[in-house]
Amino acid sequence: MAGDLEGFNFEQRHGKDRVRVARVWRAADGRHFMVEWGVSISLFSDCVGAYTRDDNSGIVATDTMKNTVYAKAKECSEQLSVEQFAILLAKHFTSFYKEVTAAVVVIVEKPWERVYVDGQPHEHGFKLGSEKHTTEVTVKKSGALKLTSGIAGLSVLKTTMSGFEGFIRDEYTALPETRERMLATEVTATWRFPDISAVQLKMPNIHFLPVNIPTKDNPSMVKFNDDVYLPTDEPHGSIQASLSRFWSRM
Structure with a gap:
């Protein structure tokens, strides 16, 4: 958010970092699918009053952001990617709150991989792999969307x-x-x-x-x-x- 503050250009964001959530989906054939995500949220909003007049009416509480992560994870009855979940969250914040002008959601996915026993994939056993999957999405009030994905922590050697x-x-x-x-x-x-x-x-x-x-x-x-x-x-x-x-x- 940028605005006028006594002749200055003012920009601020507030949010919640390191919201850890795991989601398990159970398929009809008995197989389980799971993800573990570390979610960070930043919201831009028109809330100069919070800094100048002790007016928090334009502020979404960071605890509310945390709870929203769990609520939206619960609503996802079908398995989805980390990019899809990040977009879902960002679009929620920009559409649900009239005060929010843009949302940035950054998610790091832990590399849980299915365990194989006797050459066969285990239905509900997982082990921690190496590189992490990352994504960052920015959604503006207008609907404009910017998406960046990546990997981190991939160690290679020769x-x-x-x-x-x-x-x-x-x-x-x-x-x-x-x-x-x-x-x-x-x-x-x-x-x-x-x-x-x-x-x-x-x-x-x-x-x-x-x-x-x-x-x-x-x-x-x-x-x-x-x-x-x-x-x-x-x-x-x-x-x-x-x-x-x-x-x-x-």
Whole structure:
């Protein structure tokens, strides 16, 4: 919300973060389906009075937002995606409350995966996987919608055939060039709809440093031979890239 406040441009939002909800759907054949979501809600509304006149008549209580998450999850009798649930919530807040001019809903889905027993999918057994599914939706009063989805926490690694050489060297450069090293990263990726209009990647280094431990009596107690590493991610390099169509803005 933006408005006039004694000659200033004023913008505010308020909301509820880290609302945790799990939903289970039971199919007629006995199989269960479940999701666990961490929901954050931000509402823009015309409520300058709350800051200037102690007037909260334009405020949706954050506890109400929390309860709405559970109520809407209950109403979803059919299984739906995290994107569909985020859109459902955002549209509710912008249509149900005349004071709300826009809603932003961010959801992180925990990676629960079905367990397989003797090669067969278990009807109601699940285990926690690796990368999380993320989504962010913005819905305005006009109905305009912006949707971005992604993944976070996807750790990948290869133990050979990676190098780093030919980079800029100056008086502050101490890093030696190498044609052989371990490569590891944790991928955070987002993509924006409609279709795929933009993709963004963030891939910080997870370093695996060679271990060499010489002693006076044993100069080769631990002599590195592409085999023993010290895993560390502090400090780490950060790599980011984005690709978007000419008609899209990141």
